[in-house]
Amino acid sequence: MASAPPKLCCSALVLCMLVLFSSLMEGCANIIPPLGGPRDTLPPVLISVVPRDSVKNFTGQKIVFNFDEYVTLDQIQENLLVSPTPKINPIVESHLRTVTVRIKDTLEPNTTYVINFGKAIRDVNENNPLKNFRYIFTTGTYLDSMELPGKVILAENGKTDSTLIVVLHKNLDDSAIVNDRPRYYTHVDKEGKFNFTNLAPGTYAIYALKSEGGGRSYMSPSQLFAFADKPVVLNGSQEPIILYAYAEPAEIKKPKGKTTPTQPATKKKSAEEEKQDKRLKYSLNMQGGQQDILQPLIITFAAPLKEFDSTKFRFTNNKFENITNYQLEKDSTNTIFKLRYNWPLEQEFNIIAEKGMASDSTGKSLTKNDTIHFRTMKDSDYGSLKLRFSNIDTSRKPVLLLVQAEKIMYSYPIKGRELFIKRFRPAEFELQVLYDENGNGHWDHGSFFGTRRQPEKVQAIAKKLNIKANWDNEVDITL
Secondary structure, eight states: OOOOOHHHHHHHHHHHHHHHHHHHHHHHTTTSOOOOOOOOOOOOOEEEEESOTTBSSOOOSEEEEEESSOEEESSHHHHOEEESOOSSOOEEEEETTEEEEEOOSOOOTTOEEEEEOTTOEEETTTOOBOTTOEEEEESSSSOOOEEEEEEEEETTTSOOOTTEEEEEESOOSTTHHHHSOOSEEEEOOTTSEEEEEEEOSEEEEEEEEEOSTTOOSOOOTTSOEEEOSSOEEESSOOOOEEEEEBOOOOOOOOOSSOOOOOOOOOOOOOHHHHHHHTBOOEEEOOBTTEEOTTSOEEEEESSOEEEEOGGGEEEEETTOOBOOSOEEEEOTTSSEEEEEOOOOSSOEEEEEEOTTSEEETTSOBOOSOEEEEEEEOOGGGOEEEEEEESSOOGGGOEEEEEEETTEEEEEEEOOSSEEEEEEEOSEEEEEEEEEOTTOSSSOOOOBOTTTOBOOOOEEEEEEEEEEOTTSEEEEEEOO
């Protein structure tokens, strides 16, 4: 039998492969989804709402929002803001592409209501939030349109706190902030700003506070709180209001009685460990055996001292000659002693703690003489600092504050447009200006009930101060 020509065999083979490949593609086409494509970053879009937004003469109990994609609700109770403040919050539910609001409170006549969802409404696929989505309606014939913008500043450091809320009360009595539900409230943003909209004309007392446990009232003096000096009258355009929040220091409660702590079981110590355990332990604030001439020498004991014999404490020069023109101060805890002295640059000194100088409350004492040798820093370890203020108001008694990790490290009264400090250790600081109204050198909190005294103000300066050693550091500041 004659064999098929080579070209015919190849054509048949190619045809079979094409048929097989086509069958495979048909079987897989509906299973494998396309890959890639840009990520959806768009929030849900409102298609319709019933009743319509800004509706007048509202009498219903249900509002239904329809979106262009599936939506869900995230932390709705934390995000939802209804004004005026209802006695009972509405119930909000989501299903597929809809969000439904069911009103449970009795609506007041001739009143404009605003429902703000915050960031609660999100799409299902990518969790994109529909930010500050609002719905407005009125039970009367017109929509209230008064606005009240403003800002809340933390009086103690000039910064802001986005967890604060601002409340408006129709009752102008001071007790209303404690006992009454606010008429309106809103949140501040990360810059401390707030803006009330669709308010009814009238006179309001305005406050800002830290909402503790979801409450909107003043609960304790240690709560962040701010108040305006006088009520706000809304009858037209309103200038922004600035509130200064403060908190009174919490009272330190003393323990009712002494308690004996339970000591954990310990392994038996060697004779040398027992000996070391009986020695009085302390530390000094030096850096590598060098004393900063701008600071006192600080001796910190591990436990409060029970006894201290100053005659067995010696402060000497490098020839071990006693120095007497120094001051030794102890704090109220009997653990910290500060040696103050007019330190010269680049000189050697000694601290000699003789045996029996001190014993602490645990029974530990100095069992032998200790000699600590150190030297003061040299001039090149410091940098000079000159600050120039272009618009300082010295009548407000300004004080420059140098801050690290929320703690005031140094303060200097500002007497004129320039402040010069001959020596300063290298460091980076945040800068603040305290307006020290009573001239006592430190910030004073406010007091609402009775005195209605506003807190002293601190202004934060955006520019940071970075002091370099062996350098003339000069900084221009505009407040």
